[in-house]
Amino acid sequence: MSADTATPxxxxxxxxxxxxxxxxxxxxxxEWAGHAPVLEEEVALANIALDLLGQARVLxxxxxxEDELAFLREERAFRNLQLVEQPNGDFAHTIARQLYxxxxxxELYTELAAGDGPFAxxxxxxxxxxxxxxxxxxxxxxxxxxxxxxxxxxMRAALDALWKYTGEMFRPVDGLxxxxxxxxxxWLAALGRVLEQAGLSLPxxxxxxxxAAGAGREGLHTEPFGRLLAEMQHLHRSHxxxxx
Amino acid sequence: xxxxxxxxxxFVRSRRGLSHTHAGSLHAPDAEMALxxxxxLYTRRNEGVSIWVVPSAxxxxxxxxxxxxxxxxxxxxxxxxxxxxxxxxGVRHL
Amino acid sequence: xxxxxxETGTSGGVDGGSAGLGAQLRADFxxxxxxxxxxxxxxxxxxxxxxSLVRQMAQHAHSEIIGMQPEANWITRAPSLRRKAILMAKVxxxxxxxxxxxSAAETLGTSRDELLDKLHxxxxxxxxxxxYPTLTWADVGxxxxxxxxxxxxxxxxICRCSxxxxxxxxxxxxxxxxxxxxxxxxxxxxxxxxxxxxxxxAQDAVDRWWWPxxxxxxxxxxxxxxxAQAMAWRIKRHSNxxxxxxxxxxxxxxxxxxxxxxxDPDIKWNEERGHYDFGAIDWAEFWDVLKGNGPCxxxxxxxxxxxxxxxAWVREAATAYAQKHTGTGxxxxx
Numbered sequence: 070m071s072a073d074t075a076t077p078x079x080x081x082x083x084x085x086x087x088x089x090x091x092x093x094x095x096x097x098x099x100e101w102a103g104h105a106p107v108l109e110e111e112v113a114l115a116n117i118a119l120d121l122l123g124q125a126r127v128l129x130x131x132x133x134x135e136d137e138l139a140f141l142r143e144e145r146a147f148r149n150l151q152l153v154e155q156p157n158g159d160f161a162h163t164i165a166r167q168l169y170x171x172x173x174x175x176e177l178y179t180e181l182a183a184g185d186g187p188f189a190x191x192x193x194x195x196x197x198x199x200x201x202x203x204x205x206x207x208x209x210x211x212x213x214x215x216x217x218x219x220x221x222x223x224m225r226a227a228l229d230a231l232w233k234y235t236g237e238m239f240r241p242v243d244g245l246x247x248x249x250x251x252x253x254x255x256w257l258a259a260l261g262r263v264l265e266q267a268g269l270s271l272p273x274x275x276x277x278x279x280x281a282a283g284a285g286r287e288g289l290h291t292e293p294f295g296r297l298l299a300e301m302q303h304l305h306r307s308h309x310x311x312x313x
Numbered sequence: 314x315x316x317x318x319x320x321x322x323x324f325v326r327s328r329r330g331l332s333h334t335h336a337g338s339l340h341a342p343d344a345e346m347a348l349x350x351x352x353x354l355y356t357r358r359n360e361g362v363s364i365w366v367v368p369s370a371x372x373x374x375x376x377x378x379x380x381x382x383x384x385x386x387x388x389x390x391x392x393x394x395x396x397x398x399x400x401x402x403g404v405r406h407l
Numbered sequence: 408x409x410x411x412x413x414e415t416g417t418s419g420g421v422d423g424g425s426a427g428l429g430a431q432l433r434a435d436f437x438x439x440x441x442x443x444x445x446x447x448x449x450x451x452x453x454x455x456x457x458x459s460l461v462r463q464m465a466q467h468a469h470s471e472i473i474g475m476q477p478e479a480n481w482i483t484r485a486p487s488l489r490r491k492a493i494l495m496a497k498v499x500x501x502x503x504x505x506x507x508x509x510s511a512a513e514t515l516g517t518s519r520d521e522l523l524d525k526l527h528x529x530x531x532x533x534x535x536x537x538x539y540p541t542l543t544w545a546d547v548g549x550x551x552x553x554x555x556x557x558x559x560x561x562x563x564x565i566c567r568c569s570x571x572x573x574x575x576x577x578x579x580x581x582x583x584x585x586x587x588x589x590x591x592x593x594x595x596x597x598x599x600x601x602x603x604x605x606x607x608x609a610q611d612a613v614d615r616w617w618w619p620x621x622x623x624x625x626x627x628x629x630x631x632x633x634x635a636q637a638m639a640w641r642i643k644r645h646s647n648x649x650x651x652x653x654x655x656x657x658x659x660x661x662x663x664x665x666x667x668x669x670x671d672p673d674i675k676w677n678e679e680r681g682h683y684d685f686g687a688i689d690w691a692e693f694w695d696v697l698k699g700n701g702p703c704x705x706x707x708x709x710x711x712x713x714x715x716x717x718x719a720w721v722r723e724a725a726t727a728y729a730q731k732h733t734g735t736g737x738x739x740x741x
Contacts, residue, residue, distance in 0.1 A: 092488075099491070102479035102498045103710065106718025107318075108472065108506050109339060109350040115499035116353050122492050129488075136487050160721045208345060215731065216724025223720070304544055305486040311602050313487040313594075317520050318726065320513060337576070338510040340519060342725035343732070354503055358583075376449070 083244030088128030089149035214267025236276030468508035538701030545612035551591015
């Protein structure tokens with residue numbers, strides 16, 4: 070029960086980075102339940118959320134007790150990207166977040182799956198899921214980008230708003246055996262292709278914010294994250310030691 | 314006013330070696346999305362290895378009014394079925 | 408031979424032009440139903456049968472999608488990751504069930520959009536049970552055990568409903584629902600055997616959900632408007648009171664195993680009847696909630712409406728895209 074204030078040792082930094090990305094994005098997608106634009110999309114978003122939650126559970130279990138890690142850590146001990154904690158916004162924001170993240174996660178897991186490190190077995194399974202998440206995001210990016218005036222305007226705004234959180238994905242993480250520069254090059258190329266096909270273009274401007282954006286991997290998060298955790302952890306923490 | 318997404322019929326092959334069977338229908342703006350929605354909706358419990366989607370409007374069906382003229386004539390041709398033929402006992406592999 | 412949508416066309420084009428033909432069709436229909444044959448979308452059917460089915464399937468579909476809300480209310484607060492995954496999968500199933508049922512209703516020529524409009528404008532109902540709030544985590548368990556349990560009791564006979572598409576949708580739904588009920592029971596069991604506070608939470612939830620669950624079977628047989636006809640048409644197979652009794656008989660021993668008490672002092676085994684007796688249901692509350700005065704009526708329908716309205720631009724975008732790029736079907740091998 071010491072997870073509450075712990076700063077992870079280097080060995081688990083990579084595990085937590087991957088686990089927390091999946092955990093927190095899954096949580097955000099779970100917020101869509103009952104609010105999606107069409108029933109078919111309720112089912113699709115829930116599938117993605119469930120895949121991510123599954124990944125998070127496997128990863129957290131590599132670092133300790135999944136529930137202790139999810140529900141008893143303080144905000145500063147979470148290692149997820151600031152990107153994934155951003156609120157859902159409208160459907161375009163959710164799709165932009167999915168696009169940025171799933172392209173990254175897919176490229177990352179493809180590389181991890183090909184290696185022989187500790188994440189290879191998980192990545193080999195997850196890469197099939199991330200391929201689908203990526204496809205889902207791409208399909209919607211095309212439809213929103215090349216749909217109506219309104220959808221194009223909203224998609225542009227969403228891509229711009231989240232752009233500053235994307236630089237963080239390519240910072241080196243302790244214990245994650247990938248080449249960040251190569252990963253970034255592949256990500257940019259893939260993103261550029263999708264956006265071009267959708268009649269959109271890469272946003273301009275810096276990919277890290279003025280001071281903090283881009284520090285999620287070090288435990289520094291944005292305001293909405295505190296609320297997310299308050300909601301997620303409240304019940305578990307109200308009954309110390311209980312099992313569910 | 315929103316224009317309604319068209320209806321699609323979904324056919325799922327549950328495993329290799331079996332043919333696709335009708336699983337149900339769904340709405341989607343186009344074929345690409347119809348396939349994906351079908352995957353999410355009709356195979357989320359591992360029910361399939363392959364999916365077909367067909368716009369419902371593209372299916373030509375026999376009419377129930379013609380049920381009799383259409384199908385009854387095949388009912389009186391028992392010689393099409395192997396059980397029609399009597400084979401002496403002891404004859405094997407037939 | 409005519410080119411029409413097989414599962415959406417309206418009945419065969421014969422509307423009984425002459426009285427004699429109409430009577431013959433009617434007699435054939437009645438005989439087929441009485442012989443337990445299935446009616447398929449484009450068969451001739453009496454208008455009242457069609458209307459009655461559309462009403463029932465729509466109400467059922469609406470209940471599935473409104474029913475997502477009280478449970479989705481706890482997804483972001485689920486107390487363990489295992490429970491969170493289960494709950495997300497369950498709420499997702501409900502969206503799926505809504506989809507199956509809207510599709511079944513569409514085979515009778517009523518589009519999903521029309522049905523959703525009727526839900527949003529209050530012209531069609533959904534199950535009143537979802538107008539009750541989920542105040543604690545234990546409510547997720549109580550919904551699974553009692554509400555889904557009652558729903559399954561109601562729905563299993565519909566798997567043999569005379570209307571083919573409805574029966575087929577129900578077969579799929581019932582298979583999936585049994586997971587829903589079991590997870591609810593397991594959730595409550597963990598609470599009941601947990602800490603004192605958890606046990607109290609479970610008991611409180613059962614106290615609040617028991618009576619509304621009994622009301623889910625509808626008014627008593629002698630006051631039920633649609634029942635008799637629905638039974639004759641084999642849309643329905645058992646009366647409201649019969650199904651309610653069946654549910655009580657199943658639930659009482661389950662509550663004992665859970666270590667929880669059902670909030671009805673009149674429950675006791677009746678040797679003579681071979682059933683459990685139970686207390687009188689407060690039908691005034693039932694009618695009041697049905698009329699719109701439940702704790703959550705307004706909230707449920709306005710959330711539903713908001714999701715639909717806020718999604719309009721997304722649906723329009725996809726339609727516009729499809730018009731620009733006509734896709735072609737292709738097969739994916741997984």
